[in-house]
Amino acid sequence: MNQxxxxxxxxxxxxxxxxxxxxxxxWGMTPETAADGNDALAKLADFAADVIVTDLNMPxxxxxxxxxxxxxxxxxPPTVVLTAYGNIETAVRTxxxxxxxxxxxxPFPLPALEVLIRRAGNHAGLRAEKQNLERxxxxxxxxxxxxxxSPRMQEIFAVLQQVGPSKACVLITGESGTGKExxxxxxxxxSQRRQGPFVAINCAALPETLxxxxxxxxxxxxxxxxxxxxxxxxxxxxxxxxMLDEIGEMPLQTQAKLLRILExxxxxxxxxxxxxxxxxxxxxxxxxxxxxxxxxxxLREDLFYRLNVFHIHMPPLRERMEDIQAIAEALMVDLNRKxxxxxxxxxxxxxxxxxxxxxxxxxxxxxxxLERAVIVAGEGGIEVKxxxxxxxxxxxxxxxVPAASWAPPAxxxxxxxxxxxxxxxxxxxxxxxxxxxxIRTLEHTRNNKTRAAEILGISLKTLHNKLKxxxxxxxxxxx
Numbered sequence: 001m002n003q004x005x006x007x008x009x010x011x012x013x014x015x016x017x018x019x020x021x022x023x024x025x026x027w028g029m030t031p032e033t034a035a036d037g038n039d040a041l042a043k044l045a046d047f048a049a050d051v052i053v054t055d056l057n058m059p060x061x062x063x064x065x066x067x068x069x070x071x072x073x074x075x076x077p078p079t080v081v082l083t084a085y086g087n088i089e090t091a092v093r094t095x096x097x098x099x100x101x102x103x104x105x106x107p108f109p110l111p112a113l114e115v116l117i118r119r120a121g122n123h124a125g126l127r128a129e130k131q132n133l134e135r136x137x138x139x140x141x142x143x144x145x146x147x148x149x150s151p152r153m154q155e156i157f158a159v160l161q162q163v164g165p166s167k168a169c170v171l172i173t174g175e176s177g178t179g180k181e182x183x184x185x186x187x188x189x190x191s192q193r194r195q196g197p198f199v200a201i202n203c204a205a206l207p208e209t210l211x212x213x214x215x216x217x218x219x220x221x222x223x224x225x226x227x228x229x230x231x232x233x234x235x236x237x238x239x240x241x242x243m244l245d246e247i248g249e250m251p252l253q254t255q256a257k258l259l260r261i262l263e264x265x266x267x268x269x270x271x272x273x274x275x276x277x278x279x280x281x282x283x284x285x286x287x288x289x290x291x292x293x294x295x296x297x298x299l300r301e302d303l304f305y306r307l308n309v310f311h312i313h314m315p316p317l318r319e320r321m322e323d324i325q326a327i328a329e330a331l332m333v334d335l336n337r338k339x340x341x342x343x344x345x346x347x348x349x350x351x352x353x354x355x356x357x358x359x360x361x362x363x364x365x366x367x368x369x370l371e372r373a374v375i376v377a378g379e380g381g382i383e384v385k386x387x388x389x390x391x392x393x394x395x396x397x398x399x400x401v402p403a404a405s406w407a408p409p410a411x412x413x414x415x416x417x418x419x420x421x422x423x424x425x426x427x428x429x430x431x432x433x434x435x436x437x438x439i440r441t442l443e444h445t446r447n448n449k450t451r452a453a454e455i456l457g458i459s460l461k462t463l464h465n466k467l468k469x470x471x472x473x474x475x476x477x478x479x
Contacts, residue, residue, distance in 0.1 A: 005029040005121040008047060010040045010054035010066065011082075020053065027114050037061025041069060049077050051101075051120045053113075056083040056090070067098040078120035080113070082106055145182050147330045148323040152315050156183070163310045164190025169262070171247075171307045172285040174314030177364030180285040181243065183312055187283055188241040196240030199233050204249035212254055213270055222271020234267045237280045247284040247307070248293040255300045262306050282307070317359040317366065324354050324366070331367050332382070335374040342379040349384050353391045353457070360459055390454040438466055 007024050011017035012035055021031035032047045034040035038061045040054070052070075056063035063081060070076035078101035083090065095103050101120045104113065143157045163170055164187050172180045181200060188198045206214055213223075217232030233242055244250070250258070261267055262282060266275040284307045286293065293299035317324065328346055336343055350373075359365050373386040384392055428436075438456065445451040453463045 005050045005117070006032070006048060007117060008032050008034060008040060008043060008049035008052045008054075008077075010034045010037065010052065010058070010063070012036055012055065012058040016055070023110060023114075024117070027117075029117070037063065037066035037069070040066055050124050051117050052077050052079040053117065054079060054081060056081055064098065067100060071099050078124050080104060080116055080120060082108065143186055145330075146179065146186055147326045148320060149326060150320040150322045152320055153323060156312060156314070159310065159312055160186055160190060163187065163312075165192065167191075167281060168309040169281070169307050170283045170310045170312060171290065171304075172283065172312050172314065173290060174285075174287065175316050175362055176287045177362030178314035178316055179363050180287075180314055181245065183314060184241070184243040184283040184285065188281075191241065191281065193240050193281060197237050198241050198243070199237040200243040200245060201233050202245045204246035208251050208254075211250065212257070215254070216257070216267050217269040217272075219269050219271035222269070226271070229269070232267070232269065234261065234278045234280050237278075239279050241281045241283060244282060244284045246286055247303075248286045248288050248290070248299045252297075252300060255303050259300065259303045259306055262303075317362045321355050325351055327363060328354060328366065328370060331370050332374060335367075335371050339371075339375055341374050341377070343374050343377050343382055344379075345381040347381050347383050350382050350387060353384065353387065356457070357391060358459055358462060360461060388454075390457060390459075393455045393457040434466075435470055438463065439470070 007029050009017045009020050009024065009031055010033075011020070014035075017033045017035070021033050024031040032043055032049065034043045036058045037054075040052070041061075054063045054066060061069070063083070067076075067079060067081075070079070076099055079099075081095075081100045081103045082105075084106040090103070095101075101123065102116055104116065143160060146153070146157070146160075148154075148156075160183070170184070170187055172183050174180050184200070185198060188194060201214060203211060213226075213230070213232065215232050215234060217230050217235055218226050220226055220229050244258075247255075261278070265277055265279065267278050268275045286299075288298075290299060290304055290308070294301050294304050317327075325346070328351070332343055332346060335341070354366070361368070369388060369391065370382075372388060373382045376386045377383070438452070441452045441455055442449070445455065449463055450460055453460045456463065458466075
């Protein structure tokens with residue numbers, strides 16, 4: 001690696017810089033020279049220096065100014081500072097305050113300078129390798145606030161890295177709570193518009209009479225209550241990104257106006273007489289299947305095709321359980337910061353229960369569970385006792401052997417006495433054992449399905465579905 005080192009030599013004395021360049025070349029490196037700091041900055045545009053060797057005292061932009069400019073740019077190669085007017089204060093400033101790699105006072109022994117340049121080159125290589133590894137790790141396990149190592153998330157990360165820098169529209173689909181807004185924010189963060197605003201609007205949360213005012217703005221007096229001119233979301237998001245959540249809930253008349261804006265990039269406020277241009281990237285989202293929304297007449301077909309340049313589908317949490325630990329740990333860090341807690345880990349038992357839960361509310365539900373657990377725990381680790389009751393009961397029973405038989409009791413659920421144990425005969429099928437456990441638990445809770453679901457560690461919806469399968473009319477659920 002050292003044999004291919006590129007070294008930029010900066011000195012206002014031609015004899016000094018040319019002589020040093022000849023020596024650097026003799027050491028098997030590639031030299032380039034500059035007469036001052038400004039000349040060095042110009043040369044760096046075409047010469048990717050691995051190491052810079054610079055004098056401090058020069059006319060024009062001196063060594064101090066060069067170091068400051070490089071530091072502020074964030075692209076500063078390891079720099080060796082040479083000066084004939086050295087002292088401790090100068091050394092401290094150049095090395096510690098301005099970020100120089102090392103400091104040498106003239107005259108200096110050439111062998112020592114060669115060793116120093118090679119070490120600086122090794123340092124540059126190690127730093128680049130570290131940054132590359134960090135970048136690979138970042139894109140492997142997370143992208144922005146999105147977290148996941150599962151194959152499906154890796155595919156989404158790859159698409160995001162392609163679509164982010166473009167100007168194309170993006171349609172994001174997925175169940176509620178899967179992180180569609182995080183995807184939209186990541187698209188914005190990866191784009192050239194990242195310095196501009198990100199504006200999100202939920203089309204389902206706005207009444208039909210107000211949605212056009214929110215989107216396009218209005219002029220004073222355009223309708224009752226319009227006491228002043230108001231900018232719409234397109235104006236607010238100028239040079240940025242506008243996320244339209246639940247696009248399928250937008251009225252069809254408004255969809256037609258939106259389509260026109262997407263086609264010609266012009267907006268007219270309600271009550272306005274003139275149009276004005278907007279530079280806004282639109283990202284739309286829906287928790288419905290868009291093709292079904294089109295067939296059902298809820299989403300205009302032409303708008304769907306205009307938005308669906310890139311389609312990103314966020315899978316539900318239950319379909320990427322391998323990501324749940326990484327997601328939970330990332331949420332834990334964020335929640336620690338929010339609530340000023342000091343929780344450091346999530347126990348294996350808790351993660352086990354997380355993986356056994358269906359998460360109908362997806363990542364949003366997981367965040368709510370963790371928020372409660374972080375607050376309850378306060379510090380240390382999150383244990384099962386810190387979880388809500390419906391997760392505390394979801395224990396693993398590996399190694400347990402059923403001992404006796406089970407038969408449905410003849411008594412009614414309301415008359416059943418509390419029980420402490422359920423026994424099954426060897427040879428009982430899993431389906432029968434499950435049915436027996438569910439029905440006896442309902443008897444124990446006197447047909448309180450919410451409490452029974454908590455004890456069983458399943459969702460209330462799952463409990464209802466099971467009872468439908470059993471045709472258990474006596475428990476309030478018909479076949």
